[in-house]
Each structure stands twice: as structure tokens, then as C-alpha cells.
Amino acid sequence: MSVALLEAKDFSSGTSSKSSKLIHGGLRYLAMGHFRVVRHTARERAVVHALAPHLCEPHWMVFPVASRRWLALMAVVVRVYETLGGVKRSDRHRRWGRAEVAQNEPALRAEKSRYAVTFREYLTDDCRLVLANLRDAVASGAQVANYLSVDGLLGENQAEGVTAQCALTGRSIQVKAAVVVNATGPWVDATRQLEADVEPRLALSRGIHVAVRRTDLPVNNLVTMTGSDGRPVFALPRGPVTYLGTTDTRHLDPATHHPSVEQIDVDFLLTTVEDYFDISLTPKQVTGAWAGLRPLISKPGQTTSELSRKDEVWVGPRGVVTVAGGKLTGYLQMADDVLEAVETQFSAEQSLTSRAEFSGTISVSKTLPGGDIASDLSLAAQTLDTDHGLGLPIAERLVRRYGSEAGAVIALGKEPVAPGAHLLSGEIVWAVQVDGALFLADVLERRTGSMWFDPEVGALVEPVAQQLSGLLGWTAEQTSEQIALLERQQETDLTFI
Numbered sequence: 001m002s003v004a005l006l007e008a009k010d011f012s013s014g015t016s017s018k019s020s021k022l023i024h025g026g027l028r029y030l031a032m033g034h035f036r037v038v039r040h041t042a043r044e045r046a047v048v049h050a051l052a053p054h055l056c057e058p059h060w061m062v063f064p065v066a067s068r069r070w071l072a073l074m075a076v077v078v079r080v081y082e083t084l085g086g087v088k089r090s091d092r093h094r095r096w097g098r099a100e101v102a103q104n105e106p107a108l109r110a111e112k113s114r115y116a117v118t119f120r121e122y123l124t125d126d127c128r129l130v131l132a133n134l135r136d137a138v139a140s141g142a143q144v145a146n147y148l149s150v151d152g153l154l155g156e157n158q159a160e161g162v163t164a165q166c167a168l169t170g171r172s173i174q175v176k177a178a179v180v181v182n183a184t185g186p187w188v189d190a191t192r193q194l195e196a197d198v199e200p201r202l203a204l205s206r207g208i209h210v211a212v213r214r215t216d217l218p219v220n221n222l223v224t225m226t227g228s229d230g231r232p233v234f235a236l237p238r239g240p241v242t243y244l245g246t247t248d249t250r251h252l253d254p255a256t257h258h259p260s261v262e263q264i265d266v267d268f269l270l271t272t273v274e275d276y277f278d279i280s281l282t283p284k285q286v287t288g289a290w291a292g293l294r295p296l297i298s299k300p301g302q303t304t305s306e307l308s309r310k311d312e313v314w315v316g317p318r319g320v321v322t323v324a325g326g327k328l329t330g331y332l333q334m335a336d337d338v339l340e341a342v343e344t345q346f347s348a349e350q351s352l353t354s355r356a357e358f359s360g361t362i363s364v365s366k367t368l369p370g371g372d373i374a375s376d377l378s379l380a381a382q383t384l385d386t387d388h389g390l391g392l393p394i395a396e397r398l399v400r401r402y403g404s405e406a407g408a409v410i411a412l413g414k415e416p417v418a419p420g421a422h423l424l425s426g427e428i429v430w431a432v433q434v435d436g437a438l439f440l441a442d443v444l445e446r447r448t449g450s451m452w453f454d455p456e457v458g459a460l461v462e463p464v465a466q467q468l469s470g471l472l473g474w475t476a477e478q479t480s481e482q483i484a485l486l487e488r489q490q491e492t493d494l495t496f497i
């Protein structure tokens with residue numbers, strides 16, 4: 001089977017760069033009775049960890065409670081979660097008493113956080129997880145292209161491929177295919193319209209995140225708070241920042257790659273922090289912000305926070321296979337579901353493709369690029385530091401970002417992109433030569449996360465743009481345009497300040 005993937009903008013530029021970056025089953029969905037979703041996604045954590053330990057790192061999720069009664073109740077809920085997720089004994093939850101809470105999360109306010117249940121969850125870098133999977137697909141023979149937007153279907157009745165337009169050249173191309181898959185997230189309904197005039201089936205929900213300096217909100221683990229709407233709000237440490245999220249607001253406008261970050265949502269997150277910490281944060285302390293759209297499948301009478309996160313696969317009137325809903329965590333299972341539908345389409349078309357060409361399930365016996373690394377990332381970082389002398393913080397960041405390929409990235413250039421910066425020039429070369437970056441935002445948002453997770457990103461913009469202009473052959477005018485575009489986007493994301 002040969003596969004081509006066309007992405008309208010940059011890889012992971014839709015919802016998959018805007019998530020909370022948790023590979024998790026979602027305790028909340030258990031309370032909502034969505035046992036199958038929780039079971040699937042909770043079990044998926046171990047699979048993704050085995051594929052890419054650097055992109056699925058175990059952490060303790062701390063759920064603070066005010067009383068012993070709540071401690072006992074939460075421990076039961078977590079126990080069910082662990083049983084559904086097949087969590088191994090050594091990773092099972094712990095109960096923290098007052099002393100342990102004070103020692104491990106000293107910034108938490110005692111009245112609301114006398115005790116805590118802590119359980120295993122996994123943190124990822126959603127953009128890099130997407131890239132790792134794409135590179136894995138390419139290694140198996142797939143062709144992938146970014147900035148190529150599908151705008152029509154080939155064929156009279158059954159879809160026999162797509163037409164697409166290149167955002168760089170404006171050129172139109174045709175890609176013939178026995179089966180077309182629509183995996184366009186929040187744009188699923190718009191893409192279904194290429195097939196026929198069909199009823200929309202998605203309900204989009206906007207969720208935002210904001211980042212503040214870690215020194216302004218010091219947390220050591222993943223901390224779960226409960227917002228005034230009863231939903232969880234996470235405080236998650238990543239390098240020099242702690243990021244907070246998320247919200248759930250119905251988005252009625254058409255899907256967009258950059259939904260707005262609304263003041264009311266920012267206030268909601270910062271107020272929740274005040275409930276749990278002796279810390280009062282103001283919007284001025286926010287160093288990065290982003291919003292994304294959940295592509296949920298609508299059900300009459302349900303609000304977006306009540307809607308199931310389960311994925312569904314539909315076959316349209318012209319045979320296009322659409323996959324919708326789901327979570328980042330469950331992507332392998334979703335791919336399996338799609339494969340099953342594609343196989344049925346092949347059979348229905350009596351294609352010459354034999355069943356034997358389908359391996360049946362997605363292979364999990366190997367690792368993703370960079371994933372052949374020991375689970376103990378700290379040890380790998382120490383070795384990298386010893387070998388290259390970059391300092392432990394940089395080595396740790398490189399190991400988490402590139403896994404076993406960190407050494408290859410360093411070989412492309414170990415000098416910082418600007419004096420005192422943590423970002424290395426080799427990372428910019430890698431972003432272009434290996435990870436398919438074409439624009440400044442591709443590098444500073446998705447390949448490196450600097451726009452969201454580095455409070456000092458302002459000092460990186462100009463030098464990174466200059467390095468990219470050399471690598472991509474930009475004129476001085478194009479370079480300035482790239483800088484202006486990125487700065488405008490950042491201004492828009494941070495208008496609430």
C-alpha cells in the first residue's frame with residue numbers, strides 16, 4: 001500500500017500543537033462514565049511510552065484534596081482508573097499526607113491541599129510526536145507534504161484522489177488514490193463538503209493555555225486543580241515555565257489555526273491558581289498563550305464538556321473515509337480504525353490490492369525516530385552532557401526533544417543561536433533539513449516550542465530568522481516579513497495583557 005499525506009499548513013499546526021500535552025486516559029471521563037474511552041487511552045500510554053520514551057515521559061499527577069474523606073474517595077477513583085489502564089504495580093498511586101504535600105509541592109495552600117492522591121500520567125511534546133510519526137511513515141515509504149491544501153476530489157462518483165494547491169507556489173496538483181481519508185480535525189466538516197452537501201457533525205470547543213515563569217508559579221509535578229466550572233485545570237512544569245490549562249468554550253465560528261485567547265478564559269485560569277496557591281498572578285505575568293479547537297462529535301442536548309472524546313469513522317457518499325473526534329493519546333487506535341475502514345473500501349471496490357497488504361494492526365514492535373533510548377532520560381542527558389559539555393539543562397532539553405538523535409542535532413551546530421540562549425544553531429538546521437520547517441513560525445512555534453515555552457524568545461527571533469534566511473534562501477525583505485508575521489501573531493495571542 002502506498003500512502004500520501006497532504007497538510008494544508010504546517011505539520012501539527014491545527015489542534016495537535018495546542019493540546020495540554022498529556023498522554024493520559026483522563027480521570028474526568030471516568031466520572032462521566034466513558035469507561036471505554038478511558039480504558040483505551042489509559043492503556044495507550046504504555047504503548048506510546050514504549051515507542052518514544054523521550055516524547056512520553058512519566059510524571060506524578062498531584063490531585064490535592066482538603067479532607068481525609070476526599071482522599072479516600074479519590075484513591076478509589078484512581079484505583080479504578082489504574083485497573084482500567086492496566087497500570088503496573090510499581091506505578092500505582094500514592095497518598096500524600098500533610099508533610100509530603102508540604103515537602104513536594106510547597107507552593108500549594110494548605111487549607112485546600114492538606115492531602116493529595118498522586119498517580120502516573122505522561123507528558124509529551126505534541127508537535128514533536130506528530131513529526132516523529134510522520135518521519136516513521138516516510139521511512140516506511142509514505143510521502144508527506146506540508147503547505148499543500150486539498151481543495152477538491154477527483155473522479156465522477158467514487159473519489160479517485162484529490163486536487164490540492166501549494167501555499168508557496170500557488171500551483172495545483174492532482175494526487176490519485178484508491179481511497180481518500182479525511183483526517184482534518186476541526187476542518188472535518190469543511191472537507192466533507194467536498195464530497196457532498198452534508199450536515200455538519202462536529203461541535204468545536206475552544207481551549208486555551210497560558211504560560212508563566214516557573215519562578216512565578218513553582219510546581220514540581222503535574223498539579224490538578226478544579227476550576228469553578230468543575231473541570232480540571234492543570235499546572236504543568238516545562239523548562240523555565242509552568243503552563244496552565246485548559247478551558248472549554250463552544251466555538252461557533254469556522255475552524256481556524258489560531259483561535260483567539262480570550263481575556264475571560266485567562267482570568268478563569270489565573271483565578272483557579274489563586275484558589276490553590278498563595279500566589280496571585282496577573283495577565284502581565286503571562287509569557288506565552290495559545291488556543292486550540294477540540295473536534296468533538298456533536299450529540300443533541302449535550303454541552304461540549306459533556307461530549308464524549310471517543311473517535312468515530314464514517315464513510316461518505318463518495319467513499320471518503322472520515323475520522324473525527326478522539327484524543328491525541330488515542331492516535332494509534334484511531335489509525336487502526338481508519339485502516340479497517342480503508343480495507344473495507346478496497347474490498348468494496350474489488351481493488352487488486354490484496355488483504356495481505358494490510359498488516360491488520362499498527363505495528364508497535366519498534367520505536368519512533370529518536371525513541372531507541374533508555375527510559376531514564378536523566379541518565380541519557382548526563383551522558384550527553386559529559387560527551388558534549390553543554391551543561392545539564394541544555395542536555396536534558398535536547399534529550400526530551402530529540403531522544404537518541406540529540407547527538408546528531410548537536411553535530412549540526414552546538415553554538416547557541418544568540419549569546420546566552422539555550423537554543424542551538426544545529427536545531428535550526430535539523431528543523432529545516434529533517435523536520436520539514438519552511439517558515440519562521442514552523443521553527444519557533446512547533447519545532448522548538450520557543451514561542452510558548454521560552455520567556456526570552458524575543459531575543460531569538462532575529463538570529464533564528466537570519467539563520468533560516470541562509471538555509472532557505474530568503475531575501476532580506478522575506479526575512480523581515482517572516483519576523484513581522486511572527487511578532488503580529490504573538491501580539492494577537494497576548495492581546496489580553
Ligand SMILES: Cc1cc2nc3c(=O)[nH]c(=O)nc-3n(C[C@H](O)[C@H](O)[C@H](O)COP(=O)(O)OP(=O)(O)OC[C@H]3O[C@@H](n4cnc5c(N)ncnc54)[C@H](O)[C@@H]3O)c2cc1C
Binds near residue numbers: 024
Ligand atoms: C485545549 C486542548 C487540550 C487538549 N489536550 C489534550 C491532551 O492533553 N491529551 C490528548 O490526548 N488530547 C488532548 N486534546 C485533544 C487533541 O489535541 C486532539 O484530539 C488532536 O490533536 C486532534 O488531532 P487531529 O489530527 O484530529 O486534528 P488537527 O491536529 O487539527 O489536524 C488536522 C490537520 O488537517 C489540516 N487540514 C485542514 N484542512 C485541510 C485541507 N483541506 N487539506 C489538507 N490539510 C487540511 C489542518 O491544517 C490540520 O493540521 C486537547 C485539545 C484541545 C483543544
